[in-house]
Amino acid sequence: xxxxxxxxxxxxxxxxxxxxxxxxxxxxxxxxxxxxxxxxxxxxxxxxxxxxxxxxxxxxxxxxxxxxxxxxxxxxxxxxxxxxxxxxxxxxxxxxxxxxxxxxxxxxxxxxxxxxxxxxxxxxxxxxxxxxxxxxxxxxxxxxxxxxxxxxxxxxxxxxxxxxxxxxxxxxxxxxxxxxxxxxxxxxxxxxxxxx
Amino acid sequence: xxxxxxxxxxxxxxxxxxxxxxxxxxxxxxxxxxxxxxxxxxxxxxxxxxxxxxxxxxxxxxxxxxxxxxxxxxxxxxxxxxxxxxxxxxxxxxxxxxxxxxxxxxxxxxxxxxxxxxxxxxxxxxx
Numbered sequence: 171x172x173x174x175x176x177x178x179x180x181x182x183x184x185x186x187x188x189x190x191x192x193x194x195x196x197x198x199x200x201x202x203x204x205x206x207x208x209x210x211x212x213x214x215x216x217x218x219x220x221x222x223x224x225x226x227x228x229x230x231x232x233x234x235x236x237x238x239x240x241x242x243x244x245x246x247x248x249x250x251x252x253x254x255x256x257x258x259x260x261x262x263x264x265x266x267x268x269x270x271x272x273x274x275x276x277x278x279x280x281x282x283x284x285x286x287x288x289x290x291x292x293x294x295x296x297x298x299x300x301x302x303x304x305x306x307x308x309x310x311x312x313x314x315x316x317x318x319x320x321x322x323x324x325x326x327x328x329x330x331x332x333x334x335x336x337x338x339x340x341x342x343x344x345x346x347x348x349x350x351x352x353x354x355x356x357x358x359x360x361x362x363x364x365x366x
Numbered sequence: 367x368x369x370x371x372x373x374x375x376x377x378x379x380x381x382x383x384x385x386x387x388x389x390x391x392x393x394x395x396x397x398x399x400x401x402x403x404x405x406x407x408x409x410x411x412x413x414x415x416x417x418x419x420x421x422x423x424x425x426x427x428x429x430x431x432x433x434x435x436x437x438x439x440x441x442x443x444x445x446x447x448x449x450x451x452x453x454x455x456x457x458x459x460x461x462x463x464x465x466x467x468x469x470x471x472x473x474x475x476x477x478x479x480x481x482x483x484x485x486x487x488x489x490x491x492x493x
Contacts, residue, residue, distance in 0.1 A: 188398075220472050230399060245382075245383060247384075248368055248383050249383065251384075252383070252386055252387070252390075252444035255390075256390065259390075275394065278394075278425060278478045279391070282387050282390050282394075282480070283387075283391075283477070283478075283480060284478045285383060285387050286384075286387065286476055286478065287477065288381070288383045288384075288456070289381045289384045290455055290477060291384060292381065292477060293426065293455055305407065312446060340389055345456055345458050345461065346426070346455060346456075346458075346459070347455035347457075347476070348455070350433070350445065350458050352458045353457030353458055353475070354459060354462065354475065355457075355475070356475050356478070356482055359462050359473050362459065362463075362465060362466075363462070363472065366466055
């Protein structure tokens with residue numbers, strides 16, 4: 171794409187009494203500024219062609235809605251798993267055979283432990299939503315700095331948010347769940363507390 | 367601390383699923399006198415109404431976090447000796463140090479298992 175720089179550079183005319191031949195470094199600087207102006211114009215054109223308004227009005231809200239739906243669905247599913255597990259636990263409590271009763275109890279415990287995932291996935295999704303919101307803000311800021319049409323900015327200047335997880339998001343997560351290999355293990359934490 | 371299986375325990379978490387998991391695991395360990403709160407401020411209200419002998423709290427909650435709850439508890443003359451175990455996904459060293467400085471009695475990182483919960487309960491209640 172060829173773009174014409176909007177920046178007008180001062181040129182020297184031979185008629186001007188105080189005109190002088192620019193030095194090599196000034197000429198280099200002038201060329202650099204022109205190249206920079208070209209880059210800015212190209213970026214503005216690219217930004218317009220990206221459809222920043224579509225990204226902000228549709229793509230990002232859609233993405234956060236989808237993420238919200240994931241959290242809702244897993245929460246409902248986990249609730250159903252827990253319902254069934256509690257029923258099994260009650261049945262297990264009535265089993266006369268001690269070994270069988272213990273096997274059921276252990277299996278029930280394993281399911282309860284496994285259901286931890288719902289909380290952790292929810293927190294991970296919140297982190298992703300926060301990242302999307304941050305991108306949303308940055309797009310708005312870039313558009314504003316380029317003086318692009320105000321329609322690309324929020325209609326009311328406020329942040330849009332996805333239903334469901336919106337109220338749980340914001341700044342409440344300090345770091346959130348660590349990725350595998352990051353953060354400390356329970357053993358690390360125990361050691362740290364023991365050293366206190 | 368004298369441990370009774372009927373001792374009142376308050377669990378605090380904004381995820382209903384986690385409240386249910388912790389409650390069920392406590393029940394398996396033998397503790398059935400368990401109440402719930404969904405954030406630090408709701409927990410404080412309950413703590414001032416009833417004499418709980420143990421608090422098990424998440425960290426990330428709104429409007430009042432588990433860390434703020436811990437600080438409030440330690441600053442309250444009636445509550446300051448109540449043991450508090452933090453169960454959280456926050457596992458950065460700075461988080462643990464901050465919680466320790468605020469007076470946490472023990473710290474469990476999510477995802478956790480029943481054995482870890484049992485061990486931490488035993489350690490805190492034996493102290």
